[in-house]
Amino acid sequence: MANNKPVRAPCLDDTTANAVFVAVGRWSSLQSLVWARILGVRFGEKEFVSVVVLMFYQFGECDLEANGSAHANKKVTVVFVLGGPGSGKGTQCSNIVEHFGYTHLSAGDLLRAEIKSGSENGTMIQNMIKEGKIVPSEVTIKLLQRAIQENGNDKFLIDGFPRNEENRAAFESVTGIEPEFVLFFDCPEEEMEKRLLSRNQGREDDNIETIRKRFNVYMESSLPVIEYYKAKGKVRKINAARPIEEVFKAVKAVFTPESEKVVLKYMASGIDLHNGFLHLEGIQFTVVLIILRTRKVQFKEAIASILLLISTDISFFDRSAINFPITLHALLSVRDGNVFLRSLAFVVATDITLLVPRCITFA
Ligand SMILES: Nc1ncnc2c1ncn2[C@@H]1O[C@H](COP(=O)(O)OP(=O)(O)O)[C@@H](O)[C@H]1O
Ligand SMILES: Nc1ccn([C@H]2C[C@H](O)[C@@H](COP(=O)(O)OP(=O)(O)O)O2)c(=O)n1
CATH class of the missing domain: 3.40.50.300 (P-loop containing nucleotide triphosphate hydrolases)
Structure with missing residues (x-):
């Protein structure tokens, strides 16, 4: 699992820190596209748009931080x-x-x-x-x-x-x-x-x-x-x-949000993914699995994809609200049975872009 503790990078003033922040975000988004190519997965138009939207989401956040007055009234x-x-x-x-x-x-x-x-x-x-x-x-x-x-x-x-x-x-x-x-x-x-x-x-x-x-x-x-x-x-x-x-x-x-509580009630108590606590990934696991199954994706493949997503942690963590629909869309867009590869590409695409900014908190 990824380490969620923020890494503190000292000695950077706000402007430099935010410039680095944006650069890292941009780089990692591009990286994810390169990764997808290396993995031999072609992004369809919709997937490409998803990644671009994600990049803008990230830039929007950085810009807000970079703007002094926005920061003061954050x-x-x-x-x-x-x-x-x-x-x-x-x-x-x-x-x-x-x-x-x-x-x-x-x-x-x-x-x-x-x-x-x-x-x-x-x-x-x-x-x-x-x-x-x-x-x-x-x-x-x-x-x-x-x-x-x-x-x-x-x-x-x-x-x-x-x-x-x-x-x-x-x-x-x-x-x-x-x-x-x-x-x-x-x-x-x-x-x-x-x-x-x-x-x-x-x-x-x-x-x-x-x-x-x-x-x-x-x-x-x-x-x-x-x-x-x-x-x-x-x-x-x-x-x-x-x-x-x-x-x-x-x-x-x-x-814990109400929606999560309802689903958690029906979750197998054995699924204990994070430090003894069920977070949102519990629901996502269930929902993704149910949807994949109703779309007749092989059970083994579906599980493999989900475990992969969970093991990389981020898709299923903090920013799941934005990450989840993208990941789900990726899984559903599989037509050639290559769930695993496509999922991997998307994990890379969504995770790296989200992981990097999330782990770095500038002092
Ligand atoms: N549920 C609890 N039962 C017994 N002792 C507790 C409990 N919660 C806190 N304590 C202890 O009581 C003391 C006061 O707790 P603390 O969290 O500092 O309270 P507050 O911040 O409300 O003043 C601490 O020594 C803490 O370890
Ligand atoms: N809003 C606040 C909070 C605390 N203080 C002051 C007065 C309080 O008695 C002390 C200690 O508060 P603190 O929240 O640390 O401790 P207790 O809840 O009393 O255990 O600080 C204050 O003046 N105004």
């Missing part, structure tokens, strides 16, 4: 992760990052980093955190905004924010971002207190006195924010008073 998906102190927000965010490709931005971590950096606001932030109080929105929002803009990803978990009405309204008016939904970890106070007292991260605010103050602030200021989003139908409530793995099972269900 379109992002944001999920707010809320819950009391010690409810397990950070712990579950790490799991979500690992399995669903989000970037985790913890408001608390950003504020603590700001204290460490020795910035002019450092002392004020430190005092407020020690008192369990909420730092003024403009400070936290600036940090969040910067983190979003500096990151190549477009999906963010914002953990521990908004913590009061002021946070919420200011974020909305400054960034114009509405959360996709709000993940709410519901946990009794006694359990949170127990967890915080044994967190052991050397945090100045994990002492019983400050913890009590934080609980009060949470009840008075943060719960109303959750109520606000509840009224908008945006809250996904998770019972967080369970073991970490059980909580994550519930979290996973929230992040």
